[in-house]
Amino acid sequence: MKILLIKQTSLGDVLHMTPVIRALKKWKADCQIDVVTDKRALGILENNPYINKLYVLDIYKYENEIFKSPSLFFSTIREFISHISEVRKESYDIAMDLQGLERSIIFLYLCHAKKKYAKGKWFGVKSNYYKDINAIEGLISFLKFIDCPDDGTDLDYFLPNTIEADFNKKIEHIKYSINSNFNIDNEYIVFSPFSRWDTKDLSVNKSREIIKEIQKLKDIQIILSATSDYDKECLEIVKGFENVLNSSGLFNLPELAYLIKKSKGMVTVDSFPMHTGCAFQKPLIAVFGPTSEVRVGPIAKNSETIRVENLECARCYKRKNCHNNHVCIENIDAKLLAERLIKKI
Template sequence: MNILVIKQTSLGDVLHASGHIRAIKKHYQKQCPGSKLFLLTANTSADIYRHSPWVDELILVDRDSIKENWRKKPMRAIKEMQRTLSKVRQHKFDLAIDFQGLAKSVFFLYGAKAENKFVKGNWWGLKGFRNKKLHAIKEMDQLLQVAGIPTTDTTMELVVGNDDKLSVDRLLLKINLENKPILIVSPFSRWPSKDWPLKNYMEVCEAVSNAYQVVFTGSPDRKIQIDRGMEDGCCQSAVNMAGAQSLLEFVELTSRASLMLTGDSFPMHVAVAKQTPVIALFGPTDENKVGPLGERNRVIRAPGCDVCDNRHCSRHCLSRLDNDEVIRMIHEFTPDSCLASA
């Protein structure tokens, strides 16, 4: 049996589907041993499933090329989509499920040679499910149930390789000489309105630095910003790992951490997948739809924010969030022995 799963972007959304991919593969492995699961995803998301035992083959979409050319050179973008579709159509599928439900993904679902097709959303001629009020993971649970697939366990998972583990072993020997609990701080997301000011992150980290080894993470283009924040005199004992790790090395580092502090971002989802407690700061987005599931995780909402879902909201409600509230929450997670030494 051949199964096609479509989930293209963004990184957090792609990771959301990891438990559902496991549920699909395990279900059909019992019924049809030797079943193959193909995952259509963006090239930028491929590492999330590089070591997954549930994905047999990746079909990659050149997301950057399509996005770059869509307005100025649309024919190039269309040709890239056609090239990807031809890869999809090389196979005949018994089942195809699109967890994205957007035009850019449904294009491939319509074009796939599949006997049964399911989609997140309402699309002509396709069986689907859509309820925007549900958490993204719960919404995908419902879609699987429409497809007749059990959803007893759809918790996220992320598998790394041995090389990634060894790399983090070496890193920790260098940066954590006192063997303190590690606090990962990921201050940036793709939306400016979702980011608490870096100055606030720095001040909070300075306040808890005696109890934790603070490690800042982020994309390569954020390294200079974090360096400058530390040069201003805040949290100089922290380590800036922005741009210094691969995606999977970051995942492994997260699994070794005692706590993560971040906004609504991909690192937040990684922490949940690796069962590392996370304090997530929310402003324009709704934690009830995309927030961290799990009893150990906490959300702090920006005061007076009306959840506008605006990438560039001029109000920037998170700037009104008080440092003390975040520090108190971190202390709730901090072992008494560390607080005493601090």
């Protein structure tokens, strides 16, 4: 049996797909599972033993360049079509678009497959429309179409066999070329205060408040995790603190996953690091404001959420331009958060 899965972005969504992949492989051990995804998700999927082939796109490049100039428009279209042509070389028994967007459904429509299924509502294919259930459970519900037993909601994040050596090598590089004081303790907490949405991010002041409350309760190292876009904010957050490290922009996806795997626990906003912590079932407190913990909140063992209660504007799903002073995030009880985290670890 040959199965095609389409899940291009975002990183957390790609990780959510892994219980589906595992269930399919346990259902039909000799099946071939191919996946259409974005290159940024390679660090999540390339070591997955259940996957046979990855069709790798560059979605953000296409979205950023397609309308910049006529030449970029046509070159982008040609490159995108070449990926579709590559997928069309195979004939599949089952194809599932687990993304449900225009740029993903085109692969489903044009691939050669006997049975096709799509997330959302689309003409001509059997659709799976779900709302207000956890995203992982929603993806697993696709398995009912083909009478495949599900294998639970645990996420799979397979790291390369060399990850420990790779990570240690990166630490040595950081010490000798970037920051000689970058020493990771045996026990530490990962703190991830930023995401791809402005409205989900903790402010510098709120982040510092959370760190202070944690340090009042336990003498443990805190490692700040973020992309390089947040270097400035991270430097402000760690300023003046003892035993708080800034790792913004230092680690690739597998290295970040390894950092989280080896941690004692996490504080995080609704972001990819949150889902990574769930994959390794780390003790975890996730801060929620504009998004719904019912839809995308952590459901792994040892994880829980915290939010400001009784706000009319909660779960507004605005990515930017909050008109209510960011109260759903800024009014988070830092003391309560710290107490709940330390109790868990």
